[in-house]
Amino acid sequence: MLPTRGLKLPKDTEEQLRRLKLKAKITPNVASRLAFFKSVESGYRYHDSTIKLDGSLVLDKVTWLGDLTLAIDCTLTMLYPTLDSKELEKAWATHVQHGVKTMRMVKSVKDLA
Template identity: 55%
Template sequence: MLPNSMKLNKQTEEQLKKLKQFTGITPNVSSRIAFFRSVESGFKYSAETAKKLDGSLVLDKVTWLGDTQLVTELVLKQTYPDLDDKETMAAWAAHVEDGIAALRNHKSISSFSEAL
């Protein structure tokens, strides 16, 4: 399914780090929230518009996904049944990028939680 080591594109990674500075929410937790917001919004990954995953924050999938690992992988497999592991990681990263767009500008934990 998803590879053991995963990363995002540099822009998304920077947005997650800035969000952590303002709210204290770690990148792995905010990426989980962003992923599911993106899925709920109906966003669909397209290989033609995929960005290069050039971020420097490389974490194992257990750290990135935590308790949501099984659900995340099942959602990806159901939505994109024909993707290989690398493409599935790109789809996950695209969903995180899409979902973080609505969350990245919050300056406090209270405004972040109100947005959810």
């Protein structure tokens, strides 16, 4: 399971989430949920990367994941059963980073549907 406090993302991912908020009016936490599942559905998998969680937006697990907390925790545990909570945080951040890259051309909520 993901840690309950202090989840972070890389700076570049946070910046992309902020741009998405300006363009499509989607908050960073909601956009991160969409990005996570887009990444998982695309077949992308985390491979012990050296991702730097150096972003300034530090939120707790419930704020980042909302009603999808259990679904995201279960998905991560299913995909990566041997990882500890800190590594699961990196896996989550990597999936969000990967998914956000596929959402660069989004200009409105309609583009996500």
